[in-house]
Amino acid sequence: METMVTRSYMSRREAEQQSFNLLATVLVPAVAILLQVLLPRISPRLAIVDLPLIVTLFFAVSRRNPIAGTATGAVIGLLQDLLSGMPAGVNGMAKSVVGYAAASLGSRIDVENTATRAVLTFCFSLLQSVLLYLIQRHLLEIHGFHVLWLHELLRAIVNLLVAVPVYLLLDRWKRQD
Amino acid sequence: MEFVTRFKNALFLIAVLLAQAIALAVQVRGPANAGEPGGERIRLIRLWTIGAVTPFERGAQALGSGVRNTWYHYIDLRHARQENDALKRQIAQMRIDEAAIAEDALQGRRLQTMLQFRQRYVGSTVAAQVIGTGASDQSHILTIDKGSNDGLKPDMAVISPDGIIGKVREVAPGTAQVVEINDQTSGAGVILESTRIRGILRGTVAGRVQIGNLTADSRIKPGEHVLTSGGDQVFPRGLPVGVIEKIEPDPDHQPYMAISIKPAADLNRIEEVLVITGMQSELSDQAQQDLAAAQAKRAADMSAEKLPGIHDDETGTAAQNSTSAPTGSTGGQTVKVPRPEPVIHPDRYSPGATPPATDLTPGAKSQTPPPNTVRNATKPSNSKSTQEPQELQ
Numbered sequence A: 001m002e003t004m005v006t007r008s009y010m011s012r013r014e015a016e017q018q019s020f021n022l023l024a025t026v027l028v029p030a031v032a033i034l035l036q037v038l039l040p041r042i043s044p045r046l047a048i049v050d051l052p053l054i055v056t057l058f059f060a061v062s063r064r065n066p067i068a069g070t071a072t073g074a075v076i077g078l079l080q081d082l083l084s085g086m087p088a089g090v091n092g093m094a095k096s097v098v099g100y101a102a103a104s105l106g107s108r109i110d111v112e113n114t115a116t117r118a119v120l121t122f123c124f125s126l127l128q129s130v131l132l133y134l135i136q137r138h139l140l141e142i143h144g145f146h147v148l149w150l151h152e153l154l155r156a157i158v159n160l161l162v163a164v165p166v167y168l169l170l171d172r173w174k175r176q177d
Numbered sequence B: 001m002e003f004v005t006r007f008k009n010a011l012f013l014i015a016v017l018l019a020q021a022i023a024l025a026v027q028v029r030g031p032a033n034a035g036e037p038g039g040e041r042i043r044l045i046r047l048w049t050i051g052a053v054t055p056f057e058r059g060a061q062a063l064g065s066g067v068r069n070t071w072y073h074y075i076d077l078r079h080a081r082q083e084n085d086a087l088k089r090q091i092a093q094m095r096i097d098e099a100a101i102a103e104d105a106l107q108g109r110r111l112q113t114m115l116q117f118r119q120r121y122v123g124s125t126v127a128a129q130v131i132g133t134g135a136s137d138q139s140h141i142l143t144i145d146k147g148s149n150d151g152l153k154p155d156m157a158v159i160s161p162d163g164i165i166g167k168v169r170e171v172a173p174g175t176a177q178v179v180e181i182n183d184q185t186s187g188a189g190v191i192l193e194s195t196r197i198r199g200i201l202r203g204t205v206a207g208r209v210q211i212g213n214l215t216a217d218s219r220i221k222p223g224e225h226v227l228t229s230g231g232d233q234v235f236p237r238g239l240p241v242g243v244i245e246k247i248e249p250d251p252d253h254q255p256y257m258a259i260s261i262k263p264a265a266d267l268n269r270i271e272e273v274l275v276i277t278g279m280q281s282e283l284s285d286q287a288q289q290d291l292a293a294a295q296a297k298r299a300a301d302m303s304a305e306k307l308p309g310i311h312d313d314e315t316g317t318a319a320q321n322s323t324s325a326p327t328g329s330t331g332g333q334t335v336k337v338p339r340p341e342p343v344i345h346p347d348r349y350s351p352g353a354t355p356p357a358t359d360l361t362p363g364a365k366s367q368t369p370p371p372n373t374v375r376n377a378t379k380p381s382n383s384k385s386t387q388e389p390q391e392l393q
Helices: A012-016 A022-042 A044-048 A050-061 A068-086 A090-106 A114-139 A149-173 B002-006 B010-028 B037-075 B080-115 B283-307 B310-325 B370-376 B379-392
Strands: A018-021 A174-176 B122-133 B141-144 B157-159 B164-171 B175-178 B187-192 B198-203 B209-215 B225-228 B240-249 B256-263 B274-279 B328-332 B333-336
Touching: A018 A022, A018 A050, A022 A044, A022 A068, A022 A149, A022 B037, A022 B122, A044 A149, A050 A090, A050 A114, A050 A149, A068 A090, A068 B010, A068 B037, A090 A114, A114 A149, A114 B010, A149 A174, B002 B010, B037 B122, B037 B141, B037 B164, B080 B370, B122 B370, B141 B187, B164 B328, B187 B240, B274 B370, B310 B370
Parallel strands: none
Antiparallel strands: A018 A174, B122 B141, B122 B274, B141 B175, B157 B164, B157 B274, B164 B175, B187 B198, B187 B225, B198 B209, B209 B256, B225 B240, B240 B256, B328 B333
């Protein structure tokens, strides 16, 4: 007896799209922002790590949905702005673009590989620095605003180093659709 | 419709960016529009966000303090006994030193009273504990555990025993955000302690503190202390700000110098702060009069600095004259009668150049010799060549 095999054709994005339960979706960004506020109290040098960016990238790349990536980036960035005393929208806009770009890229390349994730984190960290510079210098017209590019390069490296173990930890929260 | 479906991702991103750009525009339109509904709404959302995070910050602070206290007070007690003995010896030595210092302090108070200079501009303060920082290293923000319930208001000065810290920005009922002096958006009026040059202090992107509105001046040197000038209406006058660390040309504002300041307070390790909630000058007319008198004195000092200095040899002569001035006795106290200092260019109006009234004859021509004669009469003729260059100095 011949067995009928049902086959459906799905895109790579649909096949690998992952989701998270509500608790993880709310709790992980909240904890990242809270740690971002508290860690510099232990050592001011820890402020160089951008945990909200790492979390934005993780969710955007895992979901592979640009709309979800944009929304996640916007919410996390706005919360960061509200707590840092900066005008609401500076980090929000930068992280929206980062979330969108990361999700778009995530649907095209294999982002499960640790090396790829590290390179993505490095590149998107630099992209965020450029976006923040453009927003503050040209949109807000803050005269005399400068970016220390060596510092931003160092930040990208530190984010890369922190992101790899954080991604491995957060992978446990994933739910394959 | 197909267009929307096809480009829904990009359209969503554009919509989100546009909404945030509008929100930014509302916030940065300036203080004149701060009371508008849009700006007020964002301020409320900010306060709610701070309020939501505060319990966690308090919890972390309490946990950290608990762990630290347990460690320091109960576990890490090695060498505590030896340290205790050393401290007791130190206290004994300090008591001896204190007696000597107390005498100096009394003298200082007496002098202050004589000058009628009372530095009582800080009226009341509220002590607060730092419980959090800003969520971005581009902003230098502190969260403190006191808010509007404790009388805090925006723009109040925040200080520590070492120096100024910043000013209050957002105030929630139980907490407040403090913008530090090294934040890019902060500013403070300052004065250089010895040269009395005024400047504006600003934070930089690197989290440093700079004075950027002064042109090159040879009098400004590293190591000079910087104080608050009181001109910003936020910080009381005379509080320590820091020490000049480096002076270099400002590449962005070419005629001006970038004077880097090392803050007096360690801005990276602040545990407790004082918020100045009341200024004495607002309460007392007397204090305002004192301030005006002190400013007038300072203006006189600055004018005196700009005038040509007195030669050392003349100062010496003046000192000699003052010591040789006639003295009188009043009620057991010796009072020195003031005597005019010798003039550089004597003429017929100079003290001592006019003969006594008893020697004058009504209607007779003046017998006063011309000024040159007086000067030459007091000096040997061959000393004129050496005298003139001194006068020109």
